[in-house]
Amino acid sequence: MSRARITSVAALAGLCLLMGAVFTAVPTLSARGENKGPETAVPPSTALWQTEPPDSHPPFDSNACLLCHTDTDETITFPSGEELSIQIDAATLATSVHSNMSASPLACQECHQPPNNYQYPHVPFTAQSVRDYEIMNSSACERCHMQPHLTSHPGPSSENPVVCTDCHGGHDVQPAASWHTGANVENCTACHEQQGVQVTAEGATAVIQAGLFAAQQIDNAYCLSCHSQPDQTMTFANGDVVSITIDEAGLHDSVHGASNEWDELLCADCHQDYTFPHEPVSDVSARQYSLNQNNLCQRCHEDQFAKALTSVHSAALMEGNLDAALCTDCHSAHDMPVPNEPRSRINETCRQCHSSIFDEYAHSVHGEALIEEANPDVPSCVNCHGVHDIQDPTTAEFRINSPNLCADCHADEELMAQYEISTDVFETYVADFHGTTALLFAHEGQEGAQLNAAVCYDCHGIHNIKAPDDPESGIKANLLETCQQCHPNATENFPDSWTSHYKPSLQNNTLVYLVELFYSIVIPVTVAFFGLLVVVDVYGRVRRRRRN
Amino acid sequence: MTTKEKQPQYERFRIGARIEHIILLVSFTVLAVTGLPQRYAQHELAQNMIWAMGGIETVRLIHRYAAFVLVLGSVYHLFTSAYRLYVRRERNRMMPDLKDAQDLVGYVKYNVGLQEERPKMRKFNFGEKLEFWAVVWGTAVMAITGFMLWNPIATTNVLPGAIIPAAKAAHSYEALLAVVSIVIWHFYNVMIKHWNPSMWTGKLPRHQMEEEHALELERLESGETPWPQVPAPILRRRRIIFTVTSVIVGSIILAVLVWAFTFEETALITVVPTREVFVPLATAVP
Numbered sequence: 002m003s004r005a006r007i008t009s010v011a012a013l014a015g016l017c018l019l020m021g022a023v024f025t026a027v028p029t030l031s032a033r034g035e036n037k038g039p040e041t042a043v044p045p046s047t048a049l050w051q052t053e054p055p056d057s058h059p060p061f062d063s064n065a066c067l068l069c070h071t072d073t074d075e076t077i078t079f080p081s082g083e084e085l086s087i088q089i090d091a092a093t094l095a096t097s098v099h100s101n102m103s104a105s106p107l108a109c110q111e112c113h114q115p116p117n118n119y120q121y122p123h124v125p126f127t128a129q130s131v132r133d134y135e136i137m138n139s140s141a142c143e144r145c146h147m148q149p150h151l152t153s154h155p156g157p158s159s160e161n162p163v164v165c166t167d168c169h170g171g172h173d174v175q176p177a178a179s180w181h182t183g184a185n186v187e188n189c190t191a192c193h194e195q196q197g198v199q200v201t202a203e204g205a206t207a208v209i210q211a212g213l214f215a216a217q218q219i220d221n222a223y224c225l226s227c228h229s230q231p232d233q234t235m236t237f238a239n240g241d242v243v244s245i246t247i248d249e250a251g252l253h254d255s256v257h258g259a260s261n262e263w264d265e266l267l268c269a270d271c272h273q274d275y276t277f278p279h280e281p282v283s284d285v286s287a288r289q290y291s292l293n294q295n296n297l298c299q300r301c302h303e304d305q306f307a308k309a310l311t312s313v314h315s316a317a318l319m320e321g322n323l324d325a326a327l328c329t330d331c332h333s334a335h336d337m338p339v340p341n342e343p344r345s346r347i348n349e350t351c352r353q354c355h356s357s358i359f360d361e362y363a364h365s366v367h368g369e370a371l372i373e374e375a376n377p378d379v380p381s382c383v384n385c386h387g388v389h390d391i392q393d394p395t396t397a398e399f400r401i402n403s404p405n406l407c408a409d410c411h412a413d414e415e416l417m418a419q420y421e422i423s424t425d426v427f428e429t430y431v432a433d434f435h436g437t438t439a440l441l442f443a444h445e446g447q448e449g450a451q452l453n454a455a456v457c458y459d460c461h462g463i464h465n466i467k468a469p470d471d472p473e474s475g476i477k478a479n480l481l482e483t484c485q486q487c488h489p490n491a492t493e494n495f496p497d498s499w500t501s502h503y504k505p506s507l508q509n510n511t512l513v514y515l516v517e518l519f520y521s522i523v524i525p526v527t528v529a530f531f532g533l534l535v536v537v538d539v540y541g542r543v544r545r546r547r548r549n
Numbered sequence: 550m551t552t553k554e555k556q557p558q559y560e561r562f563r564i565g566a567r568i569e570h571i572i573l574l575v576s577f578t579v580l581a582v583t584g585l586p587q588r589y590a591q592h593e594l595a596q597n598m599i600w601a602m603g604g605i606e607t608v609r610l611i612h613r614y615a616a617f618v619l620v621l622g623s624v625y626h627l628f629t630s631a632y633r634l635y636v637r638r639e640r641n642r643m644m645p646d647l648k649d650a651q652d653l654v655g656y657v658k659y660n661v662g663l664q665e666e667r668p669k670m671r672k673f674n675f676g677e678k679l680e681f682w683a684v685v686w687g688t689a690v691m692a693i694t695g696f697m698l699w700n701p702i703a704t705t706n707v708l709p710g711a712i713i714p715a716a717k718a719a720h721s722y723e724a725l726l727a728v729v730s731i732v733i734w735h736f737y738n739v740m741i742k743h744w745n746p747s748m749w750t751g752k753l754p755r756h757q758m759e760e761e762h763a764l765e766l767e768r769l770e771s772g773e774t775p776w777p778q779v780p781a782p783i784l785r786r787r788r789i790i791f792t793v794t795s796v797i798v799g800s801i802i803l804a805v806l807v808w809a810f811t812f813e814e815t816a817l818i819t820v821v822p823t824r825e826v827f828v829p830l831a832t833a834v835p
Contacts, residue, residue, distance in 0.1 A: 434698075434717070437590045441605040444596040450604075490702050490813075497710025498701055505718070512715035520722035527726060531734040534657075534676070538742060541660025 066109040066119075067091065081130035089172060098176045112141045112171075135171075139164035167192065180209050219275070224268040225249055241287040251336025271297050271334075288323050291330075298328040308389035316393070326354065345372055347381040355382075361464035366471075368464075378416055384409075397451045401443045404430060407457045426502045430457070433500060455487060556754035559766065560775040561672075561747040565629050570748045572622035573684070579615035580691075581728050583608045588721045616695055617810050623688055624802055628795050636787045639777055642673050645682070649675040669763035680735060687727040694720040700813040 128134035154163035299306030317325035352359035370376035430436035438454035503509035586595035655668030694716035
């Protein structure tokens with residue numbers, strides 16, 4: 002170094018010393034933790050630096066570095082052949098948020114780590130290239146900025162990383178506030194352009210101002226900063242256009258939302274691996290997207306999911322019917338209500354696809370009570386069909402077991418008493434030919450054996466069940482026609498051969514009652530008569546044997 | 550009282566009666582084994598029995614075949630009875646009379662010690678007549694009610710519908726009555742108190758004759774034949790007439806029976822109502 006240069010460096014050093022004296026009230030490192038940082042629009046929850054200094058920092062003196070590095074033509078040559086100037090522009094350094102005159106001053110060695118490598122004479126670099134050096138050196142930022150904010154930019158461990166200094170700069174690092182003014186947005190646009198992605202300055206600024214880069218965790222506010230904006234849509238490769246605007250109130254009131262008694266879910270709990278900016282969605286259609294997302298529900302709802310896998314919906318899906326109901330088709334995705342509150346919601350849910358069945362149900366004795374009176378006892382869809390493990394109701398097995406479904410309520414004395422409905426229905430059914438056959442078929446459990454005896458719904462109807470004495474379509478209105486469904490040759494008298502679920506009495510099924518009465522006398526009398534004769538004979542034999 | 554020494558044997562049943570008994574025994578047993586589990590279908594044991602026999606539909610078929618055999622056996626009995634009464638000119642010894650009532654009273658008195666002498670009974674004693682007429686009654690009830698259950702549509706073409714459940718109740722209770730009677734009375738008399746071989750060998754040992762048929766024993770020991778003898782030429786002529794008549798009448802009855810047992814199928818093989826298969830709407834895009 003020439004004498005002149007040493008002189009000028011010494012003058013600068015002197016100036017610095019003077020300024021240092023002025024700022025004695027600002028102790029260099031120990032004061033940093035108390036700094037509240039610049040007063041900017043940065044969201045309050047996002048402390049961008051740690052509050053404690055690194056574990057150790059050796060004595061340092063930036064001035065010593067600057068003695069040489071502010072006035073030099075020298076360069077470092079990397080093994081890659083690249084050359085890098087070691088000249089530091091003092092003016093640039095002075096604009097840095099970490100300059101000696103700033104609120105959070107740093108010495109050179111705070112970033113140029115480890116300090117021992119930077120004692121004079123310096124230890125040679127191990128970096129192979131300028132880029133290599135930048136990547137290695139950016140790790141020093143994390144000494145203080147231990148929780149870097151979220152970004153989808155690939156980190157230092159990736160093949161082609163974007164590191165802190167790429168955006169924030171090295172010696173001229175700016176306060177975070179400056180990013181919100183759009184001042185440094187050309188860092189974004191330049192780099193993206195280089196990668197072949199057109200990013201406008203306004204767009205980049207808007208994203209930054211939305212706080213997307215400042216957030217440290219993806220909470221719902223983070224996502225909703227964009228997704229609560231109205232009229233946002235997304236177009237899938239097949240042309241499906243779906244709204245990506247989320248109804249904030251609906252989300253809040255959802256079973257997964259903040260207003261329920263359970264833990265609130267975060268957007269990212271379901272939409273996993275979503276960072277900002279988003280990776281493009283690879284699903285070609287909206288349905289494909291839903292199908293691929295469906296598995297997420299089982300992370301919490303394992304039992305329900307396992308049951309659903311055994312359902313008729315899952316079976317249809319496996320057979321390639323992509324319209325078969327998924328979790329979200331019934332429960333919806335974002336404004337998910339409690340599925341059975343009110344109970345009529347259940348029917349409305351099924352109605353979305355099974356509308357013609359719903360129409361039948363809505364006019365049935367059960368449906369009318371539920372829809373019009375909010376009756377808590379009548380069956381909704383799920384009481385008969387199950388909830389998640391909904392089975393195919395057209396199978397032989399379902400048919401055979403169906404009387405038990407009806408009996409669940411209709412044999413419940415307490416429940417039926419409220420409506421003055423007889424609970425003899427199941428017992429009298431099983432006691433009769435149809436029911437006995439059904440019972441035995443159920444016991445035999447022959448796979449696929451079609452029960453040819455009538456079950457409850459063959460006579461009473463399925464979804465369109467009416468009260469038996471309904472004048473228009475109750476079962477009593479035209480019983481013969483009902484019988485003829487299975488017994489086509491049945492004539493006028495035939496329906497009376499059915500006991501109408503009445504236990505035999507003098508009033509109902511009188512003939513059966515009389516027959517039973519007859520035998521209830523004849524059988525005990527016969528048994529007693531023969532029994533007595535046998536006893537008498539045995540007695541006589543024993544008596545005679547003893548006598549002989 | 551069984552004794553060790555060889556007992557003289559006395560003619561009791563000819564081969565025809567023994568064959569009838571076997572037909573009745575087999576068909577009755579099959580009917581009971583396939584029928585009672587249907588009566589008690591709500592019980593696990595009954596369900597397992599039905600399962601073991603091939604399922605309810607098979608069991609019902611077996612029951613109906615056995616019923617056919619029982620009815621055939623009953624018709625056959627009518628023919629053999631006619632043969633014995635009109636060809637052989639045997640006396641009808643099955644009709645109950647006052648002596649049967651006296652024998653019953655005597656039997657009880659003798660056993661409880663109120664009477665020293667055992668009542669002397671005829672070829673068919675009061676207990677056997679009771680059993681015979683119980684079988685006649687039972688078979689008639691079971692055949693008629695069984696036919697109604699088998700052919701409910703044909704039955705209700707003629708009779709009021711309420712007859713069907715009543716027939717079912719009667720069929721069910723009568724079955725119980727029959728089985729209970731057989732087990733208590735018949736089993737006790739022919740197998741438990743002593744082994745009565747007459748339905749297998751046709752003969753009864755002397756001590757059993759003494760105990761149960763003392764009058765018949767006296768009759769046989771006085772040199773009378775067990776059954777009346779008919780001179781050969783007369784027998785031949787009557788046999789020809791009987792054979793021709795019975796073949797004609799028998800064919801008609803058999804034809805009627807086969808028709809009655811096969812003409813109605815809808816009660817056994819009903820049609821399961823077919824329903825429109827539901828096709829759901831396509832799921833709305835979320």
